[in-house]
Ligand SMILES: Nc1ncnc2c1ncn2[C@@H]1O[C@H](COP(=O)(O)OP(=O)(O)OP(=O)(O)O)[C@@H](O)[C@H]1O
């Protein structure tokens with residue numbers, strides 16, 4: 267178990283910069299998720315920590331020690347690959363005992379440890395089978411067993427659940443988390459699935475195009491996104507153009523076309539200046555629809571239901587509010603509002619977040635570019 | 636019942652064109668050869684149809700033929716082992732290089748096949764002959780003052796064989812290396828292997844099927860040839876195939892040639908059968924990968 271630290275780590279492959287000046291701390295014993303779309307550099311970070319790629323610049327520290335130049339086989343890390351990478355010509359027992367063999371663990375002791383590891387992943391007694399004789403989910407557990415049996419300082423997991431079907435994935439999600447909790451190993455988990463990240467992590471590091479966009483606890487990242495990218499990537503979010511009309515260190519007043527004036531607490535608009543343009547972020551589930559007047563303490567607007575996506579206990583509405591479009595997700599008990607219905611949408615200002623507008627070259631980093 | 640039997644026959648219907656072709660092109664000519672081996676050779680090129688075991692008796696009793704079989708096996712093993720050692724490295728390089736134009740490397744392997752293999756074999760005369768490139772260079776540099784005798788001996792024959800058969804080995808090994816999951820070696824590395832240990836634990840065992848196929852191919856091709864020793868070898872460097880050539884072309888003794896041909900065919904067929912039986916068992920225990 268150890269703390270892992272990236273100090274302005276950069277990795278370039280020729281012209282491509284896969285990771286740009288990443289500064290991240292993975293606390294000892296924590297479960298941290300690297301979350302981001304395909305190609306944003308998640309695997310590259312993991313491979314650099316494992317030693318399979320060398321950083322172009324910056325330092326990687328494990329347990330306070332700089333390990334840039336430490337060869338892979340001396341790093342004592344457990345790495346679980348997306349496709350499991352079990353050795354097809356070795357039995358499950360030999361696969362799991364592999365790391366023990368190279369640590370000089372005596373045979374009898376290794377056999378005990380293999381048995382224990384198989385119990386932890388709830389697959390006892392499969393030592394003599396070959397990987398291809400197991401299902402995908404079982405192979406995934408074997409890969410995990412092989413990685414944890416060596417008692418690694420850090421456990422690295424590269425989208426280990428993505429090859430499983432939806433049901434199994436949710437089951438393994440819970441199981442993986444509880445195994446991690448039991449053995450308490452510092453874990454770094456890579457995924458592009460936001461619900462996986464929200465469900466499993468102590469901390470989430472959101473990445474885009476090689477840059478770290480935000481780092482924080484799941485509810486922090488979800489509720490107070492630091493950039494438009496984070497707001498859009500985690501769950502369904504609406505973004506409205508706004509303008510700061512007044513601000514002090516407690517409150518920020520915004521003017522929007524759809525909802526008029528609303529006042530946010532300062533911590534919901536921490537990145538805003540005291541004037542100028544802004545973007546108002548409203549989560550789809552925070553937009554309330556009703557036929558009656560809006561409740562007190564909310565701001566509201568008239569809207570038309572343009573389309574309905576009925577999902578049983580939930581309905582997703584596509585709304586036209588003046589000139590802008592918005593999405594709302596609501597629990598329903600009866601029938602959903604039909605297409606074309608005239609409704610009132612309301613929101614509580616303290617549920618919103620305000621951000622500085624993105625710089626013109628698209629999705630931007632926390633500081634723009 | 637009747638329907639079940641009909642279904643049992645269906646694979647045979649589908650196989651019948653192939654079976655017919657094999658029967659016509661392989662089994663029938665081989666039967667001719669077998670029949671011919673019982674004929675009697677009276678004079679140069681003059682045979683008498685008969686059913687007698689004179690040729691077979693000669694094969695089994697004349698030690699000249701036994702020496703040829705021994706020489707053939709020995710040289711084939713030498714060539715196979717050398718080709719395996721020399722072929723693995725380039726195969727590994729082509730399979731794992733990050734060079735973007737891999738097809739170019741593979742093309743380089745295949746291009747020699749565009750030139751007749753006899754011409755490729757003859758080219759060694761200009762390289763290793765007394766007036767060849769190597770001797771000319773060494774003489775000019777003053778390293779030697781008499782040309783080295785590199786031609787018309789076993790060494791030259793081995794060089795010629797390796798030159799011609801190495802691509803078969805490389806391609807076979809390459810194909811099996813190419814099929815190995817690229818994450819396996821890194822996985823072994825993170826579990827504590829040095830690069831060399833990771834190779835021995837993962838890549839080498841998983842590439843054995845390709846290596847085995849390459850070895851079988853090179854062995855059989857070498858054991859069945861006669862042109863290379865004819866061009867590059869000395870009087871003592873003959874293989875079993877050269878005896879067939881001599882019997883048929885020089886002595887015009889077709890019955891003896893037929894006997895020898897059939898023998899070589901059976902011997903090599905036996906090698907293939909035993910070897911592939913052994914490899915298949917091996918693969919079963921290695922499990923379904
Ligand atoms: N060996 C390499 N050579 C060249 N470019 C590479 C290499 N490895 C990664 N890249 C590039 O670096 C960028 C980041 O790749 P990386 O594999 O880290 O993405 P990722 O976030 O893991 O994506 P995914 O979710 O698809 O796995 C990509 O643009 C990729 O093309």
Ligand SMILES: [Mg+2]
Nearest residue numbers: 308309310424
């Ligand atoms: Mg990846």
